[in-house]
Amino acid sequence: MSRRFQENIVAGIVLIVFIAYLLATLGFGPNARLVPLPIAILGIVLVLVQLVRQNLRGAKELQIDIFSSLTGVKNTTNTEEEPSKKPQNNFQREIQAMFFIIIFIGLILLLGPVIAVFLFSSGFLAITRHYAPIKAVWTSALFSGVLYLLFVAVLQLQLYHGVLASLITS
Amino acid sequence: MLEAIFAGLMALATPQAMIFMIIGVSYGLMIGILPGLGGIVAIALLLPFTYGHERAATLALLLGAHIATIWGGSVTSILFKVPGAAKSLALVFDGHPMTQQGHASRALGASATAALLGGLIGAVFLAFSIPIVRPVMLALGPSEYLMMALWGLTIIATFSEGSLLKGMIATLAGIMAAYVGMDPVSGTPRFWFGSVYLLDGISFPVAMIGLFAVAEMIKLFVKGNTLVSRVSGEEQSSVFDGVKDAFRHWWLVVRSSLLGLWVGVLPGVGASVGGIAAYAQAAQTSKTPERFGKGAVEGVIAPDATLGANEGGGLMPTLAFGIPGGESMAILLVAFLSMGIVPGPQMLTSELDLVFSMVWIIVIANIITTLIGLAISSRLARLPTLNPNIMIPFVLSVCLFGAFATRGLIEDVLVAAFFGGLGYLMDKYQYSRANFVIGMVLAEMIERNLHISLGLYGDFFILTRPITLAMLVFIIFTTALPFIRQQRHKKNKQANE
């Protein structure tokens, strides 16, 4: 997938969000839409300009826009470099990262944050082979214990015990 | 008055007051470092433990904790790009790039010193500027607050991590996100999809945890390197370079502190807006604005000085008029009333020694915080060099726990994760995250004050309110200044060639 194609997808999604936002604001009263409505319209205009520019310009100029050329502010980042750096590998790592986050969130919802932190940390430390499994487990147990003490004992946070606990108790 | 200054200090010279101060400062530092939690949480949690002690000791505990949270919040912004509280946001912009360039110690040193100097200026102000507070409070109104918010928005031009066009789109998206929930003017539920959770809006600290902390951890995992290379983390500079920086930029410190004071005094302007406004004025008045956003030490000094001074400013109207200057001051007011301290003009006459006790608490708490800060900065600076395999699970856990702790709502964890993904994509496709959060912070202030200004002063309020008009001219001037300088610089260069 070329960088331009990716950029177009992103801009397309942003455009859809702005249009949906605009349509939603039309249902509000004049006071409630006084600021959101112009914001949505301006957003749509800017995304359209961005879409046109990023498709009319050469790939190397993808990040230089009308404001930059007017103001003389130069971009320091070179976006063309990024995809050339093992894009396939990056994509795999991104999928893995999203997978880890989803697992972590799933554990929190299911078991509550303390047990989830313990399971996720020990799992992560063991899978990445940073620590041997036993060390991963006790390090994570210690860490979860500290978090528990800090948030629950000291800060009196009312803990969430997870969907599983509520299913068992009900 | 000298007598009151001395009596105020003596009230703190008891073992209980001193112990309470140290407990308060240590506790405040801890709360400040935890993502999502700030001074309001610190004071609210301490309130039940404050009854039945000496008045000065109780104040030392509460104010000490509150003041220490400021620097605590800056630490994580600088080191991990995780703002400890909403008001520490501006520290992310240049503090973290400094860390990445191996100047973490210097950034922490500059941050602690600027907060100390800001705090001291704030304390002196609290003591001596009583006569001018009232006229200023009465002169500024919603239309001027609106201009202040717009001034904050102009800073988006400074962030060149992506294109300016994309930066503006990100800002608008941030403003849009802030309008989820109950409209503060008409009470209309907006973009809530029938969820009572969304009716309260998206919590700003939670979104920030997601956009920065969670996104950074995803990035770290994808990149596979440490946040900062071990070598650069140790070699580039020391804490005392940062201390020197703060003194070298003394004029910036004074300006930022004064800004912080007034942000504290005015009830309609929050400290998070103050931090951004301080950053904006530092960038716009700099001779080299292009360095901002890439690790300019001034970008650390200005917001920290503002936050340090903000507390003194906030205490002023709270004590003298019973009008709290901000959310944390409102909680402090409850504590004052329960201690039998009734705010009012008598605070500045018969209770003057108590006022000076508070001045001294601000001074001493700032000094203790800074001393602790400077002592631990070099150790803290090594944290970002940790192996990502340790950093990712631990930082992610603390951040998601913090997201949950902000309101005790499990949905906030989901929102933090969502914003984590969004933050990663924004970073990858260079839609500035900084601009998104700036939009989010300023959105409500813009909406509220625009409505009030239109209601009170009519459609042409900008022209009928002289201070507003002057502020608008000032905004246009300061926004154009970097570009004018740039053009002049270009011309000079061409002439030389």
Add this chain to the structure above:
Amino acid sequence: MSKILLDVNLLSRHGKYLKILLIAVLYTFVFSTITRAESIKGEIVTIISANSAGGMMTRYARMIAPYIKKHSGAADVRIKIMTGGGGIRGTNFLWFEEPDGKTIAFTSIPSLILAQLSGSEAVQFDATDLTYLGRAATEPRVLTVGATSSILNINDARTLDRPFIFPSQGTDEDFYSMAVLADVLDMEIKIINGYDGNSDTALAVIKGDGDGHITGWSASEAIIEAGDERPILTLSQERYRLYPNIPTALEVVEGDSRQAVQAIVNMLDMRRGFFGPPNLDPIATEELRMAISAALNDPELIEQSKLAGLPLLPSDGKAEQQKIGQITEASQIIVPILEAALHAIL
């Protein structure tokens, strides 16, 4: 009943064991219903605090809970915080809970009533059907004007030759109270919404941007004492003891209007209250009302509340339930006013 017998006959074809099992299930169901009606003694009672963890409401709930445990004989009284929508989220949750007395709630009652009367889409409950168990605290609300204002009393406000400018922080109880007051006093008002809290509206009034605003006495007392604001009307059943010269809203209205003002005053008077789901078990209701009343009159709690700066002003659950009845009766008069006020700012 015949349907159940039919089911039993059907099942009997599959064996007598199933019949026994069914009888056992029915017996357990009936038995549990009977025992549920007995008492909350020895049970764990959960109080839903429908506001934020660090807020005043939760601080009140945390302070009172141990005393309810002491006087109710419950095994424990726990606080469960359910923040959201200004008390709506917690109350929605309570609405669907079993009416066995094991789950009750504590929040600002006027916010609930107004959310419902103003037609909030988020509301799933009917505040008039909730079971009220007692009030912990309330304070008179007061209409104040700036010290430099030409308005010296409520009559001046009524006879202004321009609209009375009322800075407001949103659609809260003060906004609606002012809308009703203006309607019954025939005052022309201009509500300016969007202010950020009481401090912000107070500053607007002191500056002269606004003519007057409504707050609780505790928030305005220091400002009045400092000479920056002047009270002109209280929204309470009786005159406030510290300002005996300031009339109540009930004193300045006559005829049918009185019913509307009385309803608003009743509603504001209910402020920080405990309540249970609709049709709460009568025995549990009685026990909880007695326990809450005894707790709020416990000298130890009274002392603690003074130290904590959380003043108590208890009222019996039955009295609170009666107030709800009066509010319901007056709702026909109030609702059109509230709707008009809301419509004006949309």
